[in-house]
Amino acid sequence: MAEARQRHDWSIASSAMALLANVHRDPKKRRAFKPSDFDPFARKADAGQPIPADVRVLKDVFIRNDPA
DSSP states (O other), X not given: OXXXXXHHHHHHHHHHHHHHHHHXXXXXXXXXXXXXXXXXXXXXXXXXXOXXXXXXXXHHHHTSOOXX
16 A cells, blocks of 8 residues: 555656656757656666677677676
8 A cells, every 4th residue: 555655646746847847848959758757666668678789799798808
């Protein structure tokens, strides 16, 4: 029950934060904010998706231990 209350409170707070951020954003430079951008309980659609990488990058990271 406590988690449901937190989710409810965050949904209200994130809507207010998105509204405030959209009022102060430059529409030519930035997309509109959504309440889910500020809600820690909102699920991200692209979370867990693999990042495409070239074989050379993987070889540098895993074989040569060169992350940069």
